[in-house]
Amino acid sequence: MQSSFFNDLDGIIEFEYLEPKTTKEACAWLNQYQENAKIIAGGTKLMASMRQRKITPRYLINLKSILNLEFITADEEGLRIGALTTLYAISQSSIANDKAKILVEAIQQREPGVNQARWAYYMATMGGHLSHPASSVDIAPPLIILGAKAVVEGLKGWKTIPLEDLFDQNGEAAFQKDEVLTEIRIPKLSADIGLVYMKSGGSSGAPTFNTAVSLQLDGKHVNVEELRIVVGGVTPKIMEAREAVGFMKDKPIDNDLIEETARAAAKEVGGRSDAEAEGRAQELIEEAIRQAVDRAIGEFALGY
Amino acid sequence: MDIAKKILKVNVNGRPYELLIKPKTTLLQFLRNDLGLTGAKQACMDNSCGACTVIVDKMAVKACSVLALQVNGREVMTVEGLASRDGKLHPLQQAFLDYHAFQCGFCTPGKLMSSKAMLDENPHPNEEEIRRDMEGNLCRCTGYTQYIEAIKAVAQKKEVAK
Ligand SMILES: Cc1cc2nc3c(=O)[nH]c(=O)nc-3n(C[C@H](O)[C@H](O)[C@H](O)COP(=O)(O)OP(=O)(O)OC[C@H]3O[C@@H](n4cnc5c(N)ncnc54)[C@H](O)[C@@H]3O)c2cc1C
């Protein structure tokens, strides 16, 4: 029966609310109830999907009843963020600001959109964001260039998946339906890597693009040793420009090379996008590379 | 399927409650139907309008889009908890009155709770920040001027008091 306007969730079928004590228990229920079970983390996407009858789970498995999934810690190996940590908590965390500033910058640049629905910013979790390509579009690019890995737990144990491999070409998650993403691990990075996240809002409803760039120079600040360019929003899948970076690698920084690299990267990640979109992506990437050079040089940067 | 009700333990406006509820009860339904707190309003039900805004542990949340069980063990504040127990209005409520910041008043509880959460987090917002923070609270009567003035006045008073 379709619910009336004010009946809200009343019209949907009843569901059981399960509260696992451990991740294993959650996985066992996911395995037992298959399509009939859904994990609830922040609930911001799930509630909307249920209300629109896109999904009608008979069992909701509340991850919040598992004690150790909400944390931000740093040790010798790097930074660890529990899957239930909200984006708000990450942006407020001094550890995250210190160790993964670019992730915080990406979260903060989301804010104007999310502010319209501030509650979603408070409630939505890291795991919820990374469970679907569309909701990961803002935070996956910085995580990819930070070299982050997702820890996924299932009945048989746990494994790590590099962030860039979290979804396949068709947008299907690399982890199984009875597995739970439990944390994100970000390795310790050398301080002289220039990391930049930038976002460009499209005019008159055109989609928002974003890019995350990491760049490392040699000791003399002359040659580009490492460069990664990851772009979100241009195509449904988050793309890394792997070939275009070849223009700059092991060569001295040079204005023409930056332009050439940005042009090639925009083409590489653009799929079948039109010239306008490709031009916008190119501009964004170019500016991000310039800022990454400055950040890699640090306090002696003159502005590239 | 015979669905088990679940126990919800929650503190609302300083009072502890422990109730058995159906899992699919939203926070808004729980507040309005189970506790009789009808200040938070039921309108768009798809998290667009903000009429249902309440504060959960200091955060402004859209009660229509959260399951009541998601606030288990937490503190909820609704517009009914805003004035002090002796009936003295909260400065925001007083300012909304002083600045004629509503007509029908349907959106007002949500606006008050959103602006309270905002001022608690950022006591001295500028006008741009106020506008940005209040984007998620729609009004179909008054327009969007008077209540911005009301919030600004409270923020400025806080500054003077400091
Ligand atoms: C008003 C509003 C504004 C928004 N604005 C933006 C925006 O500007 N940018 C943006 O990127 N997104 C935006 N979003 C989307 C938002 O990112 C998603 O709603 C959010 O990512 C879902 O996170 P959650 O913790 O609430 O997940 P839930 O809704 O609880 O779950 C979502 C899905 O992920 C699965 N899941 C959750 N956690 C895990 C886990 N640990 N392991 C495995 N599966 C899991 C669930 O089973 C479910 O299928 C917005 C959403 C709303 C409602």
Ligand code: FES
């Ligand atoms: S009724 Fe909740 S946002 Fe409109």
Ligand code: FES
């Ligand atoms: S005063 Fe009527 S909706 Fe705002």
